[in-house]
Amino acid sequence: MxxxxxxxxxxxxxxxxxxxxxxxxxxxxxxxxxxxxxxxxxxxxxxxxxxxxxxxxxxxxxxxxxxxxxxxxxxxxxxxxxxxxxxxxxxxxxxxxxxxxxxxxxxxxxxxxxxxxxxxxxxxxxxxxxxxxxxxxxxxxxxxxxxxxxxxxxxxxxxxxxxxxxxxxxxxxECQAATEKILDSRNQAFLKINEAEALFEKQFPTSETAADASAFIRRASEALFRNRRRFDAWSHNPEKEEIERRLNASCKGWTTLEEAGCEVWLPNRFKRIPAEDGVELIDSSQIFELNPDYNRRISAAGIADKNNGRVEPGWIMMSRSGQVYGLLGSVAMATEQHAGKVVSDDVIRIAPSEDLRPGYLYVAISHSSLGRPRAKALAYGSSIPHVEVEDLKGFSIPRLTPEIEKQISDLAEEAFKLWSEADxxxxxxxxxxxxxxxxxxxxxxxxx
Structure with a gap:
């Protein structure tokens, strides 16, 4: 009616x-x-x-x-x-x-x-x-x-x-064959990303100790003179430190994103001015979706980012705001599906270096038990937590042998390629x- x-x-x-x-x-x-x-x-x-x-x-x-x-x-x-x-x-x-x-x-x-x-x-x-x-x-x-x-x-x-x-x-x-290929590509991508994460986790034997994050004590000097003077408890939680002890026991060394030569930045805040002949806008949730609906076009005139708000295939994109149980601190790898579109200014860009490939970087940050809890510990703010670019620049990545890092990176990058091809x-x-x-x-x- x-x-x-x-x-x-x-x-x-x-x-x-x-x-x-x-x-x-x-x-x-x-x-x-x-x-x-x-x-x-x-x-x-x-x-x-x-x-x-x-x-x-x-x-x-x-x-x-x-x-x-x-x-x-x-x-x-x-x-x-x-x-x-x-x-x-x-x-x-x-x-x-x-x-x-x-x-x-x-x-x-x-x-x-x-x-x-x-x-x-x-x-x-x-x-x-x-x-x-x-x-x-x-x-x-x-x-x-x-x-x-x-x-x-x-x-x-x-x-x-x-x-x-x-x-x-x-x-x-033709549609039958293409749909079968779509299904197969997404299934294969899921297998490859799981294989990459399993290989990463295999390098770090399981710790038998369990950290209790319900209550803990920290010296004031640790907040005053370390960790960019972070006084919020979330950044000092023992779960993160327990994970880092486990990683440290088996890794070959550590490097921050900045030390590895990765570029980390956030575009300027820009207005979403609707324009029928403008560029497609990708919001912070759509970077984690299968073939999302890009139904918003905006004028790119007010975007002052060095890449005009776009991302390049192989870059890592991190959601910088939200809730710790949601997308906050989650990462995705840019593919050909993102090329030519403007990505939200709520998404931090990480351009990998030759020393740190995007596939390995993705797995090290996003791993459900060894990476993501550490990434979420970067957040600050009580109502809508945020991740600061400067904190992310200092985020440490555990290093493995070049051969293992290459295997992990190859698997993860192939997974995102398959997802993109399916789309x-x-x-x-x-x-x-x-x-x-x-x-x-x-x-x-x-x-x-």
């Missing part, structure tokens, strides 16, 4: 497709669309629960569960799991965004805010995914949404969505589907 839906461009496109006598069908005739029962999860500690991923986390390159749910309190836990290759579509908030479930999602409880789509004919799986990724189809899904504050889609909305038949069978075959293929099949829709609408076929 919402008037805005009938005024949306997607509604007009849908009417135009449905006016054709042939060449299209309802989505429910080629795919099964389902939604699990509403999840009423009981949060428990990690050792007793199953890891849970929200609808937004499903699009993260490397999602990390922050909640663990009791299986005994869920009616049908299996219905909330996904299989590799299953198509997932967001049903609330930013509706209609599609992605493929792959190895990072298997074994997790996945939010019921994601609709599950399974092709009836396996040969149509790739075409259905390409079609749902097309911008025009996303607009059609938005035109079917309902709700005043938080928009929603239901299964029957997608059931009735029109899907066209490609003009030639070759399109179906490129995903965009390519979406463009193919978009072109097919345009061609279908321009054909002079009989109308109903």
């Amino acid at each position: 919402e008037a805005e839906n009938y005024l949306a461009s997607g509604y007009g496109t849908r009417i135009s497709i449905e006016a054709k006598e042939r060449g299209w069908a309802r989505l429910h005739t080629v795919a099964n669309i389902s939604q699990p029962s509403r999840l009423k999860g009981t949060v428990v500690s990690q050792e007793f629960g199953k890891p849970y991923l929200s609808a937004t986390q499903i699009f993260d390159v490397r999602p990390f569960s922050r909640r663990f749910l009791s299986l005994g309190k869920i009616k049908v836990p299996k219905a909330l799991e996904v299989d590799g290759g299953e198509i997932l579509v967001t049903r609330s908030g930013s509706v209609g965004r599609a992605t493929l479930a792959h190895s990072v999602h298997v074994g997790h409880i996945i939010s019921d805010d994601l609709l599950r789509i399974d092709a009836i004919d396996p040969d149509w799986w790739g075409w259905i995914y390409a079609y749902l990724r097309a911008p025009t189809v996303r607009e059609m899904m938005k035109a079917a949404q309902y709700g005043h504050i938080i928009k929603h889609l239901e299964t029957h909305h997608l059931d009735e969505l029109p899907i066209i038949t490609p003009s030639v069978p070759r399109i179906i075959t 490129e293929r995903e965009n390519a099949i979406a463009d193919t589907a978009e072109a097919e829709i345009t061609d279908f609408l321009s054909r002079k076929t009989a109308s109903k």
